[in-house]
Amino acid sequence: MDSSRAHPPDPSDPIVLTGIGCVLPGTPDVQTFWSHVSTGTSQVSRLEKPAFAAAGLPVHAAAQLGGFDTAARLPDLFPAHAAKYSRDILATMAAVRDALADAGIERGGIERGGIERGGIAPERLSIVQSSSRGPLSWWTETITADPESNPYGGKATAMFRGLAGCPATLSAIDVGAKGLVTTISSACVGGHHAIGLALRELRSGSADVVLAGGHEFPVVPEVARCYLALGDGVLSPESDDPATAVRPYDRDRRGFALGEGAMTLCLERESHARARGARIYARILGHRALNEAHHATSMDLVGDVTASVVAGVLDDAGRKPEEIGYVCGHGTATRYNDIAESRALRRLLPRHDDADLPPHGSNKPIYGHTFGMAGIINVAATSLMLHHQRLAPTANHRTPDPECDYDHVAEGPRDAEFDLAVSLSFAFGSQTSVMALEHA
Incomplete structure (x- = not known):
């Protein structure tokens, strides 16, 4: 039993953000993320998925992740394991790893060293992820599977690919997180809710570090149909320049474009971060x-x-x-x-x-x-x-x-x-x- 849970932390001790990991379109790391955001450089591009054209859907722009280079982002993941996982899982694993690394915390827990080396006891490390719809690609493949050639509606790897919580749980195995590991689904406020749950874990003393993140891969025809059914002005129509498709607060707004990827934030109490000499981005x-x-x-x-x-x-x-x-x-x-x-x-x-x-x-x-x-x-x-x-x-x-x-x-x-x-x-x-x- 972890006796430290019986001693709640100082309620005046702020929660801080010390690490950011991202796998987003055109964005392999936090430095690139800041460059794109701070300069207004759009990653929305012309939609390159034949399924949309085949379905005759008037959707022409999206922020697309493209291929995921497993060997580059997760170099020590066994290929046999990677072959069982979906892009949702692999992208989330990379974002979780990168958030820890950006925070200066060694993957693998306290065994690699004390707090001064960034080691965290596995029982004190938690993961909370958010996804509005879960493994959409898997569901699409399963629903359209040929019942004669594939009577079970999916591959043997469906146990991993089909669960909305697997990106979080497999990430926990990868980084050695033995605290609370869960995935929530609250539509477009889910990311905030994940951080809110992380704040509660840290303020109660149930965890020393929480990795709060989200993973979303909605660039599929089925999701586009949902928003197109709401009428004009929801999904942005065709544009000569897809990068200008999304125009918030503008008289000529035309709706949003779908975006995909994974991102995770490393949160901890400020006293804990200061004790290990961490760089702090902001207080939450x-x-x-x-x-x-x-x-x-x-x-x-x-x-x-x-x-x-x-x-x-x-x-x-x-x-x-x-x-x-x-x-x-x-x-x-x-x-x-x-x-x-x-x-x-x-x-x-x-x-x-x-x-x-x-x-x-x-x-x-x-x-x-x-x-x-x-x-x-x-x-x-x-x-x-x-x-x-x-x-x-x-x-x-x-x-x-x-x-x-x-x-x-x-x-x-x-x-x-x-x-x-x-x-x-x-x-x-x-x-x-x-x-x-x-x-x-």
Whole structure:
């Protein structure tokens, strides 16, 4: 029994982000991630999947990961094992490994050395992952399998490929994590929820390090059909330049593009990080999640609900709305999302003129909509902005929607001195989620 669980940590000890691992389109590492986000360099490209054309679907752009080089990203994984795993699993394993490495923690646990060498007791290392729909490619293959040649609807490897939780559990085996290992599914707020669960594990003393992440591979015709069925303005239509397909807060918005990949964040208590000399990207001050319990696909368009959740999480942290230096929006480039966020900021800061509202941006033009991973990308991007003291631009924002006509950092990257930021996330099912972050 781990007796240290009986002694909860100091509740005033902040939770910090010390490592980021990513397997995203055109993005093999955190340095490239920051380069793309901070310069507004879109990874959305022309869709190259024949299945979409064969299905006659009017979807032409997506942020696509392409092939996964297992030998390069997971060089010590036995080929026989790799052959059993899906791209979801392999990408998540690489993101988890890289988050640990970026945090300066040795894979394999305390056996490799004490805390000063970055060793973590396996029982004190947890993994929480998020995915909105799980192994979509496997389900597609299984449903379309020929029952005569393949009567069981899948290969012998289906036990791994078909479980939504296998990316987390196999990653845990790979890095030696023996704490809580789980996968949650809460649509587009799932990434935030994964971080929120990580905060609880760390604040209760149940873990010393939690790897919170997301994995999403929705670039399949079945998912596109779901969003096309909602009508125009949800999935972006054909464009001469796919990189400009996603235009948040813009009068000429056309909807979002699908995005895929995996990303994991390494979280720990600040005292633990300082003791081992870790670099800290940002403090995670707190998280609040709310289900409006009102409408299945819409959200509060007045702005009061979101404003109250933001005010609440800031109050928890002893901060005030007037101190916010940046808001990382959900920013899907759909009308309801864009105007709801804008109205919420005005409700949060009713005495401010539009010119005085905090800068408010979106990274959806860079990596598309990644659903269960979106909150992870948002928090990573926001943390890096705090760390580098530079605001990332909202790419493709040219002509503001009159409802959203204030500062979206449209001109390009901007140096700034700020110590408080907010990350927003929304989802079908009437869900709202807010994270507050602080410069470390």
